[in-house]
Amino acid sequence: MSLKVYNSYSRQKEDFKSITPGHVGMYVCGPTVSGESHLGHARPYITFDVLFRYLTYKGYKVRYVRNITDAGHFEEEGREAEDKVGKKALLEKLEPMELVQKYTNLFHWAFNQFNCLEPSIEPTATGHIVEQIDMIKKIIAEGYAYEINGSVYFDVKKYAAGHDYGKLSGRIIDDLLSTTRELDGQEEKRDTADFALWKSAAPEHIMRWSSPWGDGFPGWHIECSAMATKYLGAEFDIHGGGMDLQFPHHESEIAQSTICNHTAPVKYWMHNNMITINGKKMGKSYNNVIKLTELFSGDHPLLSQAFSPMTIRFFILQSHYRHPLDFSNEALVASEKAFKRLWEAYEVLRILPVNEAVIDGTNPLLESKVLNWLGEFEEFMDDDLSTPKVIANMFELAPIINSFKDGLVAADAIAASTLLLLKEKFRIFLEDIFGLRSEHSTNNEMLKGVMQLLIDMRREARNKKDFATSDKIRNQLNDIGILLKDEKDGGMSWTI
RNA sequence: GGUCCUUUGGCCGAGUGGCUAGGCAAAGCUCUGCAAAAGCUUCUACAGCGGUUCGAAUCCGCUAGGGACCUCCA
Incomplete structure (x- = not known):
């Protein structure tokens, strides 16, 4: 191509x-x-x-x-x-x-x-x-x-x-x-x-x-x-x-x-093209600039919160580079949520087990859709860097990935080779080409150990129907910015 | 004033002649001790008017709004 x-x-x-x-x-x-x-x-x-x-x-x-x-x-x-x-x-x-x-x-x-x-x-x-x-x-x-x-x-x-x-x-x-x-x-x-x-x-x-x-x-x-x-x-x-x-x-x-x-x-x-703010080009001459440090800190009258560099990067990639892009606090909030959801699906995808024995998927329709969406990644990029279209396809794939995890789609629905391709394409386009990355380092072994301990304690509390304790663990973690998620299979995961 | 561009659903934003982009928000459902997350479903728009065409958000014209450049600017 x-x-x-x-x-x-x-x-x-x-x-x-x-x-x-x-x-x-x-x-x-x-x-x-x-x-x-x-x-x-x-x-x-x-x-x-x-x-x-x-x-x-x-x-x-x-x-x-x-x-x-x-x-x-x-x-x-x-x-x-x-x-x-x-x-x-x-x-x-x-x-x-x-x-x-x-x-x-x-x-x-x-x-x-x-x-x-x-x-x-x-x-x-x-x-x-x-x-x-x-x-x-x-x-x-x-x-x-x-x-x-x-x-x-x-x-x-x-x-x-x-x-x-x-x-x-x-x-x-x-x-x-x-x-x-x-x-x-x-x-x-x-x-x-x-x-x-x-x-x-x-x-x-x-x-x-x-x-x-x-x-x-x-x-x-x-x-x-x-x-x-x-x-x-x-x-x-x-x-x-x-x-x-x-x-x-x-x-x-x-x-x-x-x-x-x-x-x-x-x-x-x-x-x-330019980034505009209230329809006007953001520029020194217009006195309407939002500095990057202000964006990162949220310290600006137009901002309701801080926005991370990856949120901004994702926001920019969601529109085509030759089109004007209008800034607003709401648009950034939307991008932040969208990026978080996409990235978490990617993290799910990374640890999805691959069963090499599955040569042919049991759901050919799903499989052909997946292959088609993946194939379009490069096709869209070849067309004058159509990053928004690639991202749209990624959002088509995200629910499928999550469904694999939750068992809503059978593990053998698609061939092992397709699943491997899915993993590879996501990594290449999301990380290598779009240059996106996780905002938080969760590969701290000590933190992982502490989290595992808390998850175990919460599970024990829930098993004893001690919901006061289990809710306390969940709520207090939430207050410090760690989100506990109960999985369909009774497991728990967490994200920052 | 000159040149050029643009106008898409509650919001952001793809899309250049025929087939539901996507995201966020909202509503309902499933799951759940509750919640969150996740999944499913609903929400079908293209500034106005006219034209071309079997067929237009998509091409052409006019009108209205917005913008960029003409001066440092990403």
Whole structure:
């Protein structure tokens, strides 16, 4: 089976074929570490983590590059260009790199909580100033950039004359060139559509580097082009990021890299949609963000409780990555319950005994349904990562799994081979590909021993019809967060 | 203002021409000392209007609402 992905550049689903057989180069725009990550940031990194995992499952050796933007990206409108990282640092009275370190650590911590695999390479913008300067030099040499007052701008009009500038973002170049908007600090550009490759730094700028054009800092888009080229080559397979980066960021990346490397840089552009809150995009500019730390702690006016990283991961996977996802406390509560139920079914499945003697199941209809649902796991993922459909199938299978445990379905209803396949597919898709995991460590031997003792005591009490004692054990365990469940066969199990 | 997208049952959310997605909530039942959990059952929607078609949530047009980008943004 072959993977199809939606390519933003062609606006259609395409068969995925890697440039180098067996290998995939993937670049994803990483965080700007001038502040704390919020729920909106979780989406791309979880989405592309799943893609990374899925490509690996498909047998590709993937080099996954995700940058850390620890410089650059500037405020421009209505005021002098300012280095965002440097500005915040002054406010917080921290060294710029101290601030960057703090938020980088926080980012790593949060996405470790989300069980996101680490990228193969996580380059920083400040660590690649030299590469960026080299790239700018080449673009100047090619005649597509010009220097004015220590700054360097990309000549969009010239580029657009021979290239399809605006194709990725569906922009019409003439509209861009005839912007009616008045922007300060734009007068030195030849054209308003031009973008900065290098910006001259005012004396008070803390973050600055020397360059052939004087002291300054790199422009908005050049870091991704430089680092992607360095680690993935002039042409690589996948470039991912949020939809809001299509213009101008990715459009400009294409232009820079195309001029510098004489080839279009990316084969498949993939963009995730936004997370909205009350229908509005969650973003810094809207002042409506919910930080990840607030989500994890529940410390936010819109939240009724804390939500675990796996709940959020599951919530994100329940919708398709290219569709908008509206946040609400209720939706997260629903996801929390759904995930818990699914995960517990999975834990039941793992310890379900397999009778190798069952060659043919006694319930062919059930068996064919199970096989069909399992087969669709990969089929759905191949269709542009349709994670919600895979999850829907898992929920079709969950009651069947629970019915096996409760004896509502005969143990020999399906062949041993099918049961083994069921176990394997659940493990691969739930754990390896979706990156979900148990929230709680229940493999603490000491806790297991204590629980067994309490279960034994409760059973003895129940046998003696001493329900006061048995209820006390159950209720008090419940109060501290352990749920005792009486099984159909008289046994007991527990979950946190 | 320009470009583009979107509108699904109480809520979330799949779905691109014909066959009940799924989850959460709610109700009933089974099981149970009670409860929880689990299982079973019920709840059949596609913004409005018009068109194409044997047949449309799905294609086209108009109307209304919402949103994104155009400026840092995942």
